[in-house]
Amino acid sequence: QSVLTQPPSASGTPGQRVTISCSGSSSNIGSNYVYWYQQLPGTAPKLLMYRNNQRPSGVPDRFSGSKSGTSASLAISGLRSEDEADYYCAAWDDSLSGWVFGGGTKLTVL
Amino acid sequence: EVQLVESGGGLVKPGGSLRLSCAASGFTFSSYSMNWVRQAPGKGLEWVSSISSSSDYIYYADSVKGRFTISRDNAKNSLYLQMNSLRVEDTAVYYCARGSGYGGYDYVDYWGQGTLVTVSS
Numbered sequence: 001q002s003v004l005t006q007p008p009s010a011s012g013t014p015g016q017r018v019t020i021s022c023s024g025s026s027s028n029i030g031s032n033y034v035y036w037y038q039q040l041p042g043t044a045p046k047l048l049m050y051r052n053n054q055r056p057s058g059v060p061d062r063f064s065g066s067k068s069g070t071s072a073s074l075a076i077s078g079l080r081s082e083d084e085a086d087y088y089c090a091a092w093d094d095s096l097s098g099w100v101f102g103g104g105t106k107l108t109v110l
Numbered sequence: 111e112v113q114l115v116e117s118g119g120g121l122v123k124p125g126g127s128l129r130l131s132c133a134a135s136g137f138t139f140s141s142y143s144m145n146w147v148r149q150a151p152g153k154g155l156e157w158v159s160s161i162s163s164s165s166d167y168i169y170y171a172d173s174v175k176g177r178f179t180i181s182r183d184n185a186k187n188s189l190y191l192q193m194n195s196l197r198v199e200d201t202a203v204y205y206c207a208r209g210s211g212y213g214g215y216d217y218v219d220y221w222g223q224g225t226l227v228t229v230s231s
Contacts, residue, residue, distance in 0.1 A: 044222065
């Protein structure tokens with residue numbers, strides 16, 4: 001059981017906009033930044049979004065992040081086949097003194 | 111280019127020990143915190159441990175506390191994870207991951223390719 005809650009799956013057709021939610025608590029998302037990682041099939045995770053809504057260099061602006069209270073979301077617009085991957089949210093948890101991850105959302109591009 | 115190369119994984123019996131290593135290159139290793147994150151087969155990511163740039167701050171997940179020890183050698187640009195009293199549930203790919211800063215809980219910005227640890231009798 002993950003500390004952060006994500007839907008196990010999401011899907012969309014090419015060109016569509018998809019959002020993935022991440023729910024936490026006051027000790028993690030409620031008081032710290034949220035980060036998102038993309039894991040393409042068979043590869044290591046890659047940083048996709050940092051400090052709620054900042055994109056690392058090289059990440060397309062089709063990806064955007066937001067946070068409100070104890071929840072966060074990742075939006076992907078103009079969906080492309082290469083976006084098919086697992087997406088994980090993460091945050092530092094003050095009560096646990098450690099990083100917590102969501103269970104991951106498998107995005108399928110139909 | 112940041113490179114993180116893990117080694118030391120393999121098959122070990124329950125109750126056994128294993129030491130993972132991570133060789134870092136492409137950045138000033140001594141200026142960054144480091145982490146171990148694992149992923150059980152077909153499962154999600156689980157943070158294991160973090161260590162600050164000068165080893166002043168160390169954190170462990172409750173699931174490994176008392177059994178795993180993280181350490182680093184800045185002169186050798188290397189990160190380690192000593193794993194004792196291994197359990198079947200420790201079976202996972204273990205990723206070496208760089209923290210974004212020098213403190214103990216900086217977010218991970220780069221990942222290695224991982225090394226598989228299998229605990230089975």
